[in-house]
Amino acid sequence: MNTQSRMASDTILMTPSTISFTTDYGLSDGFVAACHGTIARLAPQARIIDVTHLIPPGDIRRAAAVLAQTAPALPPAVHLAVVDPGVGTSRRPIAIATHGTASHPGGSLLVGPDNGLLIPAAESLGGIATAVHLTNREWFAAEVSATFHGRDVFAPVAARLSAGASLLAAGEVIDDLVRLPHPFVEQTPRRLIAEVLTVDRFGNVQLAATPDLLPSTALALTVETVEAARTNTFGDAPAGALILLTDSAGQLAVAVNGGSAAALLSLTPGDRVTIAY
Incomplete structure (x- = not known):
């Protein structure tokens, strides 16, 4: 310094x-x-x-x-x-x-x-x-x-x-501060694997990945084994639907309109989520 x-x-x-x-x-x-x-x-x-x-x-x-x-x-x-x-x-x-x-x-x-x-x-x-x-x-x-x-x-x-x-x-x-390990993110052809960063009180699952890692044309996806839609808001999907959107921190997040994605997919921080598109 x-x-x-x-x-x-x-x-x-x-x-x-x-x-x-x-x-x-x-x-x-x-x-x-x-x-x-x-x-x-x-x-x-x-x-x-x-x-x-x-x-x-x-x-x-x-x-x-x-x-x-x-x-x-x-x-x-x-x-x-x-x-x-x-x-x-x-x-x-x-x-x-x-x-x-x-x-x-x-x-x-x-x-x-x-x-x-x-x-x-x-x-x-x-x-x-x-x-x-x-x-x-x-x-x-x-x-x-x-x-x-x-x-x-x-x-x-x-x-x-x-x-x-x-x-x-x-x-x-x-100048030798302790740093947390980088969260896991990996891209393969037509697949994105990302670590769960946080789960909020609504059950929304924030991922370590950012939206630019998914092609803009990838609108229909599978998160784990569940079909999901890529949306801008929670209300863009029917109640109970699994969605992938950009959260308020600019991260990719998995959510359920009116429900808990964490409960639906049994996810906790540190787990890895596979998104296929």
Whole structure:
């Protein structure tokens, strides 16, 4: 990383400050409230946008996809994300500054564990400008629990950054971030095989493939062993019909008009779906 990009990332200041918050903490315990309280004490001016706290426990890939697909719709922010099955181990706590995009010209910041969670969101926000291993313990809680870094490490760091503190004061610059494996996508003649990225609460199945991988003339397809139609909207097919469409994140998705494609095809994230055309 060059000096110019480091300097640029060091001057990011959110006004008004915003912190987005994504976790697998759920809503039945006090974990989310404890993190909110930490932020409120250190950065009372910060506005917190809760993305979701219902990520399946430990599902880093799901959290990464949700954050990457949501962050561009949010204002420039400090994106605090904690899905951290390796909490308390040798995995590093990190913060990332992004280059920015046309809608986020000043860039954004991301805070969380170095387990691949933050990388897709950073890429959706213009790419990584600077990454820092959080080693400045003065920014942490006075006592750091081995099992709750969300409250004791990540929330305090996010609060300080949202208040305009220097990213480079948070720790040491690094360039060897952990990345998630690329999801499986394979094309063969008249066949596309793609990994399931996510399944939403409606049972819509988002694939790792993008629409350009299917010929525009491929309107009648078979998904697994079920006939499907390629449509623009859910309502373009009869109720109960299996369809393939482009979702709001620009990915190919398998859906059922008025039903659940995940239930119909018995699909979960990580499964591979075969589309014949």
